[in-house]
Amino acid sequence: MVERSEPAGAKNPTTLERREREMIVSRSFDAPARLVWEAWTRPELFGRWWVPKSIGVALLSLEQDVRVGGRYRLVFDLGDSKTMAFFGKYIEVTPPSRLSWTNEESEDGAVTTVTLEEKDGRTHLTLSEAYPTREALDRNLGATQGLPEQFGQLDALLATLG
Amino acid sequence: MVQYSSSLDASFAALSDATRRGVVEQLWRGDASISELAERFHMTLTGMKKHVGVLEQAGLVTTEKIGRVRTCRLGQGGLDAEWAWLERHRRVWAARFDALDEVVEELKRKERSDGRTK
Numbered sequence: 001m002v003e004r005s006e007p008a009g010a011k012n013p014t015t016l017e018r019r020e021r022e023m024i025v026s027r028s029f030d031a032p033a034r035l036v037w038e039a040w041t042r043p044e045l046f047g048r049w050w051v052p053k054s055i056g057v058a059l060l061s062l063e064q065d066v067r068v069g070g071r072y073r074l075v076f077d078l079g080d081s082k083t084m085a086f087f088g089k090y091i092e093v094t095p096p097s098r099l100s101w102t103n104e105e106s107e108d109g110a111v112t113t114v115t116l117e118e119k120d121g122r123t124h125l126t127l128s129e130a131y132p133t134r135e136a137l138d139r140n141l142g143a144t145q146g147l148p149e150q151f152g153q154l155d156a157l158l159a160t161l162g
Numbered sequence: 163m164v165q166y167s168s169s170l171d172a173s174f175a176a177l178s179d180a181t182r183r184g185v186v187e188q189l190w191r192g193d194a195s196i197s198e199l200a201e202r203f204h205m206t207l208t209g210m211k212k213h214v215g216v217l218e219q220a221g222l223v224t225t226e227k228i229g230r231v232r233t234c235r236l237g238q239g240g241l242d243a244e245w246a247w248l249e250r251h252r253r254v255w256a257a258r259f260d261a262l263d264e265v266v267e268e269l270k271r272k273e274r275s276d277g278r279t280k
Contacts, residue, residue: 012259012263013256014252014255014256014259015252016248016249016251016252016255018248023251025251025252025255025259027255027256027259029262029263029266030267030270031266031267031269031270035266035269035270035273036262036266038269039262039265039266039269045265045269048261048265049258049261049262049264049265050258050261051258052257052258052260052261053261125259127255138187141247141248141251
């Protein structure tokens with residue numbers, strides 16, 4: 001029961017799987033890989049979906065220098081004039097099939113890798129977050145200890161998804 | 163099915179608190195007494211008893227008093243706690259990917275209409 005499927009009717013379900021030190025999320029898209037790739041690598045597009053409105057957190061700024069060694073930085077507004085930044089650098093950029101970056105907000109941040117596999121005009125996306133240790137993944141999953149506000153927003157999101 | 167999702171709701175509610183998530187995480191590693199938990203989370207015994215009570219109600223934790231010591235261990239539902247966390251994350255990703263889907267659909271439409279005008 002660790003792997004969950006979407007409620008009946010969802011045409012492209014999102015699945016999430018936990019391994020020892022890795023979290024893997026996957027979903028299919030009815031579009032060729034190059035279009036999915038564009039949505040991941042053009043800031044004006046990426047900013048539109050990475051933070052869905054339903055989460056209720058606003059994206060204050062977004063910088064993406066999508067090339068090997070290039071850096072990215074996202075700053076979120078948590079309300080009460082509190083902000084939170086996520087940043088790191090791209091370590092693999094192979095259009096339109098593989099994009100990988102570091103997460104440098106904490107010492108034991110994950111390496112995130114997105115893989116796009118196209119078949120018959122459809123794209124299967126797999127995102128892996130690989131942590132240095134099992135404990136680091138545990139902390140991230142139970143996560144947000146330092147972020148009660150965000151948890152509230154997550155709960156609000158979950159409520160709207162019912 | 164209804165029963166299942168209502169117990170999941172109770173798990174979510176119980177786990178919306180950082181201390182309680184910490185307690186469940188701690189009990190994954192091994193049983194502990196209320197006073198050990200209180201000490202570990204820098205809380206009073208009374209405060210910890212309240213948290214453990216909420217977890218007990220949600221079926222995440224069971225307690226047993228032996229002599230003067232009340233020992234806590236993961237309940238049946240505790241085994242589902244990790245699952246509940248994963249489900250939280252999955253839903254966030256699902257929402258994100260649905261939004262990505264919209265952007266991709268828009269790119270697809272744009273490409274099609276550009277193709278027609280060329």
